[in-house]
Amino acid sequence: MLVLLLLCLVTAFSSGCGSKASLDPAKPVTLTIWHVYGNQTNSPFNDTIEKFNASEGKAKGVIVKVASVSSSNVIDKALFASAKQDPGAVPLPDLFTAYPRVIPAMHDKLLHWDKYLDKEDLAVYQPEFLAEGYQDKELLMLPVAKSTELLFVNQTYFDRFAAATGASTEDFADYDKLFELCRKYYTWTGGKNMCQLDDFYNYYLTSMASLGDPLIKDGKPDLASPNFKRIFRAAAEPAIAGGLGIEKGYAADAWKTADLISNVGSTAAILYMRDYVTNPDNTRETIVTNYYPCPVFSGGKVTLLQRGVGLLAIKSTDERKNLGAVVFAKWLAQENSNLNFAMQAGYLPTNKEALPKLLNNPQDVHNFNYRKLYTCMQQVYKKGTWLHLPHKAAKIQQNLEYGSKNILRAAHQQYLQEIAGGANPQQTLDKLVEESYQKLLNYKQ
Known part of the structure; x- marks a missing residue:
């Protein structure tokens, strides 16, 4: 009898001896979630969660509450x-969506998905997307839906510029040519920026990778690389002289008033894009928005930055919550569940069967703007290489992002002042580009 009791104690957490935790549809477990998709009243992810609660969640005894x-x-x-x-x-x-940057600070509190999901469970994911969730061989984040970066263009306004100046959309494919257009547009409009890079860090990361030269080497940014200098100077010139926006925040606000007519940013921004602009007199003008592959530098290869948060769970002392999180994650990864959510939100599915199904058949997407978006992504998907954000580089990202914008914003103001004082434009620009580069080398946020 004593031996039997000891065996029960030793195996309580695995075989249970009647105490193993389990889910019960009659007594559902409730999980709270924080997420980023949409807003509280208009969210495709909220809709997806409702579908889960009414189907798999109800059957298994799991309720997810936003x-x-x-x-x-x-x-x-x-x-x-x-x-x-x-x-x-x-x-x-109990659940939340976030980027891998939170993992170092939250590590000890996180559920290890690989302790609950077997090889068959994990095999449903696109391998490149799943790989981002591993840190030190521990699977702490699961992919939900991904975005990448494209060039968004207010085609209505650009066509007017093109008709007057001969500018061509063919120049969108090359960063050097795009930035030349930015300066021409600045002159043509008398001081309006044409484009904005929503994330300088992503611009550096993808452009360097495209040229076969990693931005981060041995845990440090390689800012002395000739390729980085080339990439920095290319963007710094229109940022300082005018044409490339470097205002705080994303391009969405300036887009609404046509103070910008293009931007390189996440495809997820389609959730917030409007089909009209508001003029200074508060009248509205309908516009056409087109999508183009993200530019590359001459000699570079198409590189697709995988953007988007992943799903993480807080490890609970109530094992039912851990099991409930796994049930939700597995359902969300199923081909139909994943594809339907991604299409509703304008994202890319992370299920390896759903991803090619969507991008090989964009004509099947009902939403007109989403259909155009996926058609553009189809072009780069077939010839591009996926790249995810480096792990444990949050501080590097912060310094390069804020440093670039703050330094170039100040340099732009200095440029305007010196030119107004009679300084030579090209000499002044060359000087400020070099000074800005030197400041970035030592910038600390």
């Missing part, structure tokens, strides 16, 4: 505050 819909930065701050139990911080959610 507690917050916000930006990734807001979620990051809330996570860190909750994890540290800061005064006024809200309790941690």
